[in-house]
Amino acid sequence: MPEQHAAAASSSSKESMARVLGSIAGGLLELLLFHPVDTIAKRLMASNQTYSGLKNASLQDKLNLLDSVMFHESAGKAWSARYKSLYPGLGFAMFYKVTQRCYQFAGQPLVRNWLDRKYKRNFDEAFGKRSLIAQHAVAGAITGTGEVMLLPLDAVKVKRQTDRGKSSLPGLGSLHQLYRGSFWAIMRNATGASSLFGFAALGKELFFGLSDYRQATLYQNFVSSLVASVLSITIVSPFDVVKTRIQAAPLDRPQTGRAILHHIVVKEGFWAFFRGLTPKLIVAAPKITFTFTVAQTIYPSILQWLEKQ
Incomplete structure (x- = not known):
């Protein structure tokens, strides 16, 4: 028995x-390939421009405004300068992105396994043959809620991307300022992670009839991840817009979620909740799909290599 426990512990550690x-x-590949588009999306979401005065403006004026929102001080410069401006704080962004993806994609399976050990009967009784899908969705929600711990890293990243990071950041005694918008971050992360992992699991069962998700091929992982990422990004867009504006606000002039909601509803209109959604769906959805697919596809190969060591 002790040998069996030791073998199980070793297998779990390698997994x-x-x-x-x-x-x-x-995470590293995602950052290098997709960080510029993430920066554009964050700048569009952080902008509270109503564009109402541009209805009769020329196309050039509209393009100039869009140029200034997306590229800030590099607007109107050479395209090489504009592109370079989309990689603000790359070193910090790398640390944040790797930490975030490790927490999400390595943490969710641990929570799912724990739910399966402790509450499998409850899930089976409540969801029947969709029990495994429900476990993945609930594990995603739990993992997403815990991601609020990384909110200071996310806040600094957003400030760098929206050019607010040039101002002094709070000292160690005032780190609580970087937790502004935590409620909206929890709502966004819990809803988004639950949707991502839940729809990915549902896709593998509905599209490919898989019961053991570890047997999914690269193509199967890609298709299920793509569908899940598009749906999750769309669902959480309103939460993401409010969270981003709270984080992008100067530290000495904070904005509350209630004030931002009021401004959007009264001044900007309902569709402002989905501002920045188009670039996110065009590239950010493939970004999540890419990372999720790589993590799921590489995992079995790495596990086989570790087991041979």
Whole structure:
């Protein structure tokens, strides 16, 4: 028995290490390829321009305004300068992205396994043959809620991307300022992670008839991840807009979620809740799909390599 427990513990440790390494690889590749579009999306979401005065403006004036929102001080400069401006704080962004993806893609399976050990009967009774899908969705929600711990890292990243990071950041005694918008971050992360993992699991069952998700091929992981990422990004867009504006506000002039909601509803209109959604769906959805697919596909290969060591 002790030998069996030791073998099980070793296998679990290798599985966790494989997921962490797969998540790191996915996070690094995601950052290098997709960070510029994430920056554009954040700048569009942070902008409270109503554009109402541009209805009769020329196309050039509209393009100039869009140029200034997306590229800030690099607007109107050469395209090389504009592109470079979309990589603000790259070193910090790398630390944040790798930490975030390791937490998400390596942490959610651990929570799912815990739910399966402790509450499998409850899930089976409540969801029947969709029990495994429900476990993945609930594990995603739990993991997403815990992601609020990374909110200071996210806040600094957003401030850098929206050019607010040039002002002094709070000292160690005032780090609570970087937790502004925590309620909206929890709502966004819990809803988004639950949707991502839940729809991905549902896709593998509905589209490919898989019961053991670890057997999914690269193509199957890609298709299920793509559908899940598009749906999750769309669902959480209103939460993301409010959260981003709270984080992008200067530290000495904070904005509350209630004030932002009031401004959007009264001044900007309902569709402002989905501002920045188009670039996110065009590239950010493939970004999440890419990272999720890489993490899931690389994981079995890394696990096999670790088991041979």
